[in-house]
Amino acid sequence: MNEPGLAPAETTAFYVQVWLVVRQIPPGKVAPYGQIAAYLPKPASIAPKDFASFRARWVGQAMAECPPGVPWQRVINAQGKISPRRGAITQRRLLTAEGVKFDENDKIDLKIYGWSGPDEEWLRSHGLVLP
DNA sequence: CGCTTGACCGGAA
DNA sequence: ATTCCGGCCAAGC
Numbered sequence: 001m002n003e004p005g006l007a008p009a010e011t012t013a014f015y016v017q018v019w020l021v022v023r024q025i026p027p028g029k030v031a032p033y034g035q036i037a038a039y040l041p042k043p044a045s046i047a048p049k050d051f052a053s054f055r056a057r058w059v060g061q062a063m064a065e066c067p068p069g070v071p072w073q074r075v076i077n078a079q080g081k082i083s084p085r086r087g088a089i090t091q092r093r094l095l096t097a098e099g100v101k102f103d104e105n106d107k108i109d110l111k112i113y114g115w116s117g118p119d120e121e122w123l124r125s126h127g128l129v130l131p
Numbered sequence: 132c133g134c135t136t137g138a139c140c141g142g143a144a
Numbered sequence: 145a146t147t148c149c150g151g152c153c154a155a156g157c
Binding site: 005006011046049050052053054057058061064065 | 150151152153154155
């Protein structure tokens with residue numbers, strides 16, 4: 001008889017894990033919201049299908065509340081572009097300063113700048129999902 | 132307390 | 145190639 005919705009503790013845990021993973025992205029590399037989401041375990045109170053649909057969005061929500069020290073600028077959308085919002089200009093400047101290049105359509109080539117992800121040992125030691 | 136908005140993404144039209 | 149729509153939660157007003 002589960003109440004609908006995630007427990008507050010589950011939401012907090014999810015956000016903490018998002019920040020943990022994002023901190024592993026090295027300078028000069030970027031990762032889509034969905035890639036970050038794929039490493040995170042599903043909270044118990046949500047259906048697998050719903051989690052798959054919404055986890056990337058929750059990563060975005062977590063980034064909106066990013067604590068200091070997290071390289072939020074290295075998270076972009078699945079199209080390889082910076083998601084439009086206030087602050088997008090700053091994000092682009094920070095990435096450019098790290099050596100990331102944008103093409104004529106403001107797109108980043110993930111083949112070159114895409115982060116390969118944490119190694120499996122690291123994921124295991126933090127209780128995250130293996131690729 | 133109710134309604135709107137939002138740093139997403141994949142599939143459909 | 146675009147645009148639209150569904151999916152469900154958290155914050156903000």
